[in-house]
Amino acid sequence: MGDLHIVNIEKHYTYSHQKSESVFSLQPIQLTIHEGEFFSLLGPSGCGKTTLLKLVAGLLPADNGEIWIGDNNLTTVPSEARKFAMVFQQSLLFPHMTVEDNVAFGLKMQKVGKKIRLDQARNMLAHVGLAGYGSRFPNELSGGQQQRVALARALVANPHVLLMDEPFSALDPSLREEMRELLLQIQQQFRVTVLFVTHDREEAFYLSDRIGVMSEGTLLQVGKAKDLYERPENAKVASFLGLKNIIEGKISGGRFYSIAYSGIEFSVNSTEVGPCFLILRPEVLQLATKNIHLASDAIQFTGKVDGLRFNHGFYSANIQVGNYLVDCAVSSQQAETIAVGDVVELFVNNEDLWFVKE
Amino acid sequence: MGDLHIVNIEKHYTYSHQKSESVFSLQPIQLTIHEGEFFSLLGPSGCGKTTLLKLVAGLLPADNGEIWIGDNNLTTVPSEARKFAMVFQQSLLFPHMTVEDNVAFGLKMQKVGKKIRLDQARNMLAHVGLAGYGSRFPNELSGGQQQRVALARALVANPHVLLMDEPFSALDPSLREEMRELLLQIQQQFRVTVLFVTHDREEAFYLSDRIGVMSEGTLLQVGKAKDLYERPENAKVASFLGLKNIIEGKISGGRFYSIAYSGIEFSVNSTEVGPCFLILRPEVLQLATKNIHLASDAIQFTGKVDGLRFNHGFYSANIQVGNYLVDCAVSSQQAETIAVGDVVELFVNNEDLWFVKE
Amino acid sequence: MWQKNKPYLLLLPAISVIVLLFFGGLFDGLLKSFGYFPAIGETRFTLTAYTALLRSSEFWESLELTLRVAMLSSLLAAILGAGIAISLFMLNKSANSGGTQIWHRLFQLPLTIPHLVGGYIIVLLFMQSGFISRIFANLGMIDAITEFPVLVNDSFGWGIILTYAWKEAPFVSLLIYPVLSRIHRSWRDVARVFGASNWNFIREIVLPVILPAWTIATFIVFVFTFSAFEVPFLIGVTYPTVLPVYSYQLYTSGTLADRPEALAVNIVLAVLTVLLGLVVYYFSKRWNVLKGWD
Amino acid sequence: QQDPTSNAEDADNLLVDDWQQVSELAAGQKVNIYMWGGSENINRYLDEWVAPRLKEDHNVELNRVPMSDSQDIINQLLDEKSAAKTAGSMDIIWINGENFKTAKDNDLLWQEFSGQLPNFNDYVDQNAPDIASDFGEPVEGLEAPWGKAQFVFVHDKNKSENPPKSMEELAQWVEANPGQFTYPALPDFTGSAFVRHVLYETTGGYEQYQKPAADIDDLATQLEPMWDYLNALEPYLWREGETYPESLVKQDQLFATGEIGMTMSYDPILAASEVLKGRFPESTRTFVLDAGTLANTHFLSIPFNSSAKAGAMVAINEMMSPEAQTAKLSPENWGNLTALDLDKLSAEQQQAMNDVELGAATLSLDELEEHQIPELSADYIEIIEKGWMENVAKE
Amino acid sequence: MKKPRSLMKPIAYSLLFIFIVLPFAPLLLSSVSFGWQWPAIVPESVNLRAWEYVVNVNSGTWQAVGVSLVIAFIVTAVNVLLAVPAANALVRYPLRGKWLFEAIILAPIVIPPFVAVMGIHLTFLRLGLTETIFGVVLAHIAPTLPYMVRAVMISYHTLSTDWEDQARMLGAGPVSRFTFVVIPHLLPGIAAGASLSILISLSQYLITFIIGSGQVVTLPILLFPFISGGDPAVASAYSLLFAGVAILTLFGMDLALKRYYQNKKNTAGKI
Ligand SMILES: Nc1ncnc2c1ncn2[C@@H]1O[C@H](COP(=O)(O)OP(=O)(O)OP(=O)(O)O)[C@@H](O)[C@H]1O
Ligand SMILES: Nc1ncnc2c1ncn2[C@@H]1O[C@H](COP(=O)(O)OP(=O)(O)OP(=O)(O)O)[C@@H](O)[C@H]1O
Numbered sequence A, B: 001m002g003d004l005h006i007v008n009i010e011k012h013y014t015y016s017h018q019k020s021e022s023v024f025s026l027q028p029i030q031l032t033i034h035e036g037e038f039f040s041l042l043g044p045s046g047c048g049k050t051t052l053l054k055l056v057a058g059l060l061p062a063d064n065g066e067i068w069i070g071d072n073n074l075t076t077v078p079s080e081a082r083k084f085a086m087v088f089q090q091s092l093l094f095p096h097m098t099v100e101d102n103v104a105f106g107l108k109m110q111k112v113g114k115k116i117r118l119d120q121a122r123n124m125l126a127h128v129g130l131a132g133y134g135s136r137f138p139n140e141l142s143g144g145q146q147q148r149v150a151l152a153r154a155l156v157a158n159p160h161v162l163l164m165d166e167p168f169s170a171l172d173p174s175l176r177e178e179m180r181e182l183l184l185q186i187q188q189q190f191r192v193t194v195l196f197v198t199h200d201r202e203e204a205f206y207l208s209d210r211i212g213v214m215s216e217g218t219l220l221q222v223g224k225a226k227d228l229y230e231r232p233e234n235a236k237v238a239s240f241l242g243l244k245n246i247i248e249g250k251i252s253g254g255r256f257y258s259i260a261y262s263g264i265e266f267s268v269n270s271t272e273v274g275p276c277f278l279i280l281r282p283e284v285l286q287l288a289t290k291n292i293h294l295a296s297d298a299i300q301f302t303g304k305v306d307g308l309r310f311n312h313g314f315y316s317a318n319i320q321v322g323n324y325l326v327d328c329a330v331s332s333q334q335a336e337t338i339a340v341g342d343v344v345e346l347f348v349n350n351e352d353l354w355f356v357k358e
Numbered sequence C: 001m002w003q004k005n006k007p008y009l010l011l012l013p014a015i016s017v018i019v020l021l022f023f024g025g026l027f028d029g030l031l032k033s034f035g036y037f038p039a040i041g042e043t044r045f046t047l048t049a050y051t052a053l054l055r056s057s058e059f060w061e062s063l064e065l066t067l068r069v070a071m072l073s074s075l076l077a078a079i080l081g082a083g084i085a086i087s088l089f090m091l092n093k094s095a096n097s098g099g100t101q102i103w104h105r106l107f108q109l110p111l112t113i114p115h116l117v118g119g120y121i122i123v124l125l126f127m128q129s130g131f132i133s134r135i136f137a138n139l140g141m142i143d144a145i146t147e148f149p150v151l152v153n154d155s156f157g158w159g160i161i162l163t164y165a166w167k168e169a170p171f172v173s174l175l176i177y178p179v180l181s182r183i184h185r186s187w188r189d190v191a192r193v194f195g196a197s198n199w200n201f202i203r204e205i206v207l208p209v210i211l212p213a214w215t216i217a218t219f220i221v222f223v224f225t226f227s228a229f230e231v232p233f234l235i236g237v238t239y240p241t242v243l244p245v246y247s248y249q250l251y252t253s254g255t256l257a258d259r260p261e262a263l264a265v266n267i268v269l270a271v272l273t274v275l276l277g278l279v280v281y282y283f284s285k286r287w288n289v290l291k292g293w294d
Numbered sequence D: 001q002q003d004p005t006s007n008a009e010d011a012d013n014l015l016v017d018d019w020q021q022v023s024e025l026a027a028g029q030k031v032n033i034y035m036w037g038g039s040e041n042i043n044r045y046l047d048e049w050v051a052p053r054l055k056e057d058h059n060v061e062l063n064r065v066p067m068s069d070s071q072d073i074i075n076q077l078l079d080e081k082s083a084a085k086t087a088g089s090m091d092i093i094w095i096n097g098e099n100f101k102t103a104k105d106n107d108l109l110w111q112e113f114s115g116q117l118p119n120f121n122d123y124v125d126q127n128a129p130d131i132a133s134d135f136g137e138p139v140e141g142l143e144a145p146w147g148k149a150q151f152v153f154v155h156d157k158n159k160s161e162n163p164p165k166s167m168e169e170l171a172q173w174v175e176a177n178p179g180q181f182t183y184p185a186l187p188d189f190t191g192s193a194f195v196r197h198v199l200y201e202t203t204g205g206y207e208q209y210q211k212p213a214a215d216i217d218d219l220a221t222q223l224e225p226m227w228d229y230l231n232a233l234e235p236y237l238w239r240e241g242e243t244y245p246e247s248l249v250k251q252d253q254l255f256a257t258g259e260i261g262m263t264m265s266y267d268p269i270l271a272a273s274e275v276l277k278g279r280f281p282e283s284t285r286t287f288v289l290d291a292g293t294l295a296n297t298h299f300l301s302i303p304f305n306s307s308a309k310a311g312a313m314v315a316i317n318e319m320m321s322p323e324a325q326t327a328k329l330s331p332e333n334w335g336n337l338t339a340l341d342l343d344k345l346s347a348e349q350q351q352a353m354n355d356v357e358l359g360a361a362t363l364s365l366d367e368l369e370e371h372q373i374p375e376l377s378a379d380y381i382e383i384i385e386k387g388w389m390e391n392v393a394k395e
Numbered sequence E: 001m002k003k004p005r006s007l008m009k010p011i012a013y014s015l016l017f018i019f020i021v022l023p024f025a026p027l028l029l030s031s032v033s034f035g036w037q038w039p040a041i042v043p044e045s046v047n048l049r050a051w052e053y054v055v056n057v058n059s060g061t062w063q064a065v066g067v068s069l070v071i072a073f074i075v076t077a078v079n080v081l082l083a084v085p086a087a088n089a090l091v092r093y094p095l096r097g098k099w100l101f102e103a104i105i106l107a108p109i110v111i112p113p114f115v116a117v118m119g120i121h122l123t124f125l126r127l128g129l130t131e132t133i134f135g136v137v138l139a140h141i142a143p144t145l146p147y148m149v150r151a152v153m154i155s156y157h158t159l160s161t162d163w164e165d166q167a168r169m170l171g172a173g174p175v176s177r178f179t180f181v182v183i184p185h186l187l188p189g190i191a192a193g194a195s196l197s198i199l200i201s202l203s204q205y206l207i208t209f210i211i212g213s214g215q216v217v218t219l220p221i222l223l224f225p226f227i228s229g230g231d232p233a234v235a236s237a238y239s240l241l242f243a244g245v246a247i248l249t250l251f252g253m254d255l256a257l258k259r260y261y262q263n264k265k266n267t268a269g270k271i
């Protein structure tokens, strides 16, 4: 098998009758997904995730570019011969077939004998926790169970790559968590290469080895979850990742100035100059307590507590600094020491500041 | 108006033709919701949340018990006269009426003149951010906008209580967040008493003043988010709230022993004796770093790092203690100092341990 | 009390109208078929009408013709109907939806045309000197009128069969189409990803999916044509004739003495259609048209 | 709509009152005439010629009720009789032959009324056998003659230069022109008449059949030559006799489209009016056999429970007037032979009749009259129809 | 990918042509034909005789159209009144013997209505119901009502009680709930049922004939003698007219329904 190479894949949608004007363009995309890797494409609705996935699957003809698996050029191979598998948002099980027959469908298409394919199907069903459900019909299963069957169906034929298009977005939250768990476990077990599409950052963070962030047809940044979170390459990625405290400003003369807000201004080590965005992650802001260790060049803000909200084990505090509301993560213990209206000191280590262009 | 009192409300569903056997019972429920309070009912699917809500609304006849608002007994008042409002999971806008007419419907039923009711409807639409959408038809709105209209419709007639049955569960995650924001703001503005039903803990935590946790027709615990999280009354509540590290064991002779796992055993201050569950919240577990402040009676575990997963600003570490995998929240900085396979020391202050029966 | 009886009260008007007007008529007919016919002074119950019927070869030939006509017309309608539905479905996929809406309408045109007119259209089309024959002649396919087969007013019943095939084909497609349109667009993609070619797709997905609805639609057409009067009356032959027309001929024979036999034919017809109806019902319940959908 | 004359006493008076009184009673009545409604010509004649004149001259409103079969009329009366419905809405019915016999046998008709009608008394030859009896059934004044039909063959001059003059010649012609001849399947009225012609010619003339069928010994053997003739014809018929046209109309259609070269009609003028409509080719002609062709009369009658008997009488009388009959004769209107006796008409009236342009396809009135032979008794018809089924159709 | 699509359309178009347009051609041609010998595809000359007759005031065509429509609409209105409560009961309540009620109401779909009409004819005659529009309306109810009930039942199935609950919560009493929620929801179903009911009523020949006994002249009664062996040109003209009336009525209903919603929209837009 080998790695999946997406080489300058490109696609332009046009209105049916006006060839000239393109309504949506997927810009040339260059990406390598390693064998056995779990790779997620993360991006808002309409950014072209499904389009890219379908190009990889061969369900859409690409305008340009190539798809390789290891040393095999698959660009002109029709989808039914690529040995990829795909799981869609809706389970898309065939309602007139039993669960077993659904799972065995791919094998049947490969002309695997009936006994063998049903055995394999049952086996795979057991893997996704649905042993014994084989003779039911899809409508007799819950949404989560249906997605499990879809997963089993995709995996049973030993695909080179498993493509998943927001497979869990139609499920409710607790089911979704369960399914993530299952998927992760299965992926580790079968070591299948996964290209996973989602618009849910939690999901992408939880599941992926690497993540590609997309926006409006372009691939903005590729990296590990922590890198993306702590070192986003631009404000768009940052805001899509849900980072708080993205402050527009500029650096000049070794100092950062916020444009819209007063009170946010400090000297920085950065040598760059010009307009930029400052990203202050809520976790890097520390309340001034007695025993705090600060780097020597730590930056200090003074602010007033505006809100305090319990949030699974820690508190989110909104602290008014100048006229900007800083979002700040506070531990339970610390939260007990402050109250709305208090004036507090906040510190950030200079190394935890992150500046991005645009 | 006054508080909403739910007094020993009870309901038994039976199969249509076998009067005797009851398929689902809502056990007598006693609950007071204060005027202007935002109260959430949280519980898994099928636990009877909707049933309770419909009993309060009067849409289902109760087998027993009473509903009071302040000093008024509403038990025998038909729903249409209770002056409650309700928002359902689906927006249930009347498709043949414009948005305006939908919002004004309640006022129309109260025989409010056309001009006045349309004015009020437009006003309320503006409140939910839909000024100017009045003359559209519901199918011309997105799902989120529809739910806003449903909210406006519920609020326009100034209801004594606003009942909401998983109003956002059909929306996608980012919309859901937006709607929570809106609801909170509106509720604070109108100071309406809200009884909110959800199976999404985030949602309940984010929105509510107080939360009631239900399971299988009974109300297990009522309290503020933090109390529920840190002091759940039993294992069921804890596990439903998504608490990690719930370890079955028993206390005897001032020591806690895990039943299923080796290596989890320590002395406790608790005077209780007998089988119980230990709950170790991930945040209370601390890695042994140089400058850690421990209470004198802190408990120490030794374990091996089994997994490390980035999770929005902090890491979740799985640490193998004995043969139990402890889930532990680790800050980014600390996470950089450990790697999978390392042996680490974990500490918990004795006061952060929490034991529950059953 | 009111709450408890409410549904029965709601049902009462409709039920009583049907019971009075329809079952009353059936019952009245049943009595007369047993020879209870005060109008001609007969008040005894006999089975004469039935025994006479079962002994007459006309009845049996009529039954045979009726079955044949119903069978062939439902089969033809089924094939045509599926053809229409599938081509509409394919069109829907490729063309813009506004245009296909109109197509949809047009294909339903035969449905909105009264059966009488439908029958007459078939007469004009398929008589030996009809439109089709003229077209064939102009294409040089036939030289004389007699070379064109007799398809109207023939004792085999082709005219009736053609009429129903034409009239009911859109009905069949109307029943199939919703099922067909539930074939998710992405299923084609799913099937392809799992290695299915076009033919595989049709064989494994499309056909099995429409089969139950298709069968039931065919059955319904069968039951309907089995008991239809107007078209066979118009374009059938006098002998042998289908059961409803046979009954009518007896009914209007000019003597009240033939009435019990006419009504006996009716009762036999009713019993047979009810049995057929039960078969349809049984299958539609068991073999749920939308099995696995919801 | 209930009319005072519907009660029995008044109704009986109608039969003794003088005509003036009847006319007065009739004024203002609405008269429903139930008749076959499948011909534009006939409908038009009734609606646009008869009805306005009746309204104008007698203040009687004539309402034509279209039926698809006269049998249905009798059947309906039968039902009304059995349900003892006394105030029916059928006032005039158009019947003859078998239907008349059924109606008479079941007492579905009112009384002997025709003698009251001035036009019947003045212009009709009441003793002519085809007026006094209807298919062998004595009329007894229960119906009044409206028009006549005579059987003629219709052929295309271009296809058969010299039409056959006898059944034998016909058989030769058929053999020489396979597929060009057929006759409507019995019990079609005209098809049955064709077979009766065969009967007359193959078994020795019509005279013997004027007595009831029961009076003939061994009828079956006597009929054999007829079946033989018909079966011999069969292989050369249209579609080799495998099937016969369902009705005369269907056969006419075959003729109209040129599929067959010969058809037949009980209406000698029909061919002409079809030519006029452009349905039959211009070269269409009619012919009769030397031995004559069947002629019969069709009648108007009043049902037992008519609610407007006076009006019905006036209407029938009016429809028998020389003017109405002359108009009826014209192919432009209908093209139906008159039921009146030409000899009883005044010179102008005769002239008017003779002036009617019957078209090239129609034989002269005289030629037709010379070749009339009477119908046989109605009970043969059933025997022949049944026999045809068994001996010819089912073979 | 491109090829089959470009082939699809012509095939479908010709199918449409053969199936829908072609059958009407001879009807139209025959209605205006003058001298149409085989094998000519079109008549030698055009003649409007048949149409003149058909639209002529004296031929009773328009009266028959009127009578047909009056009967069809009355039957449909009665059906609506009977079907809505019945469908409500059948869908919304757990009934004892529901299958029996359903079977009773739906039986006339399977058993041809003339069977019952022949049986009840004499009774109608005795009651004086024959020859009246009222009698014919009664006779038309049995074959049409089941379709209406089916259609309304389907609508009811899709109307979850949540809607009514929602209206209740907004203060709507039973009557308001019915007029503001239930009826608007059922309307498309009722319209579908009405279309069927009208079409079936318009098409009845036999039972109209038996009960109407010639006095209730609907279009099929006028048409039948012509088709069953009369003048083909007139028969064709009548057939076209008949088909036209049926199609126009259904189309009109469809349009009215669309209008209804359109109007709501427009008036809403104006305010
Ligand atoms: N067949 C098509 N023709 C024209 N435009 C299309 C077509 N399919 C998709 N688009 C457009 O391309 C853009 C990207 O679509 P795509 O389905 O890839 O988005 P996505 O990222 O998968 O979004 P979502 O999260 O909503 O599924 C959208 O703006 C869409 O409208
Ligand atoms: N009308 C009814 N008759 C019988 N059982 C019912 C009825 N309605 C609900 N139930 C049962 O009562 C239980 C509670 O239902 P309810 O709708 O209150 O749950 P819920 O907590 O709202 O669940 P969800 O989150 O899925 O909406 C379920 O087991 C359900 O099957």
Ligand SMILES: [Mg+2]
Residues within 6 Å of the ligand: A049, A050, A051, A165
């Ligand atoms: Mg997508």
Ligand SMILES: [Mg+2]
Residues within 6 Å of the ligand: B049, B050, B051, B165
């Ligand atoms: Mg619920």
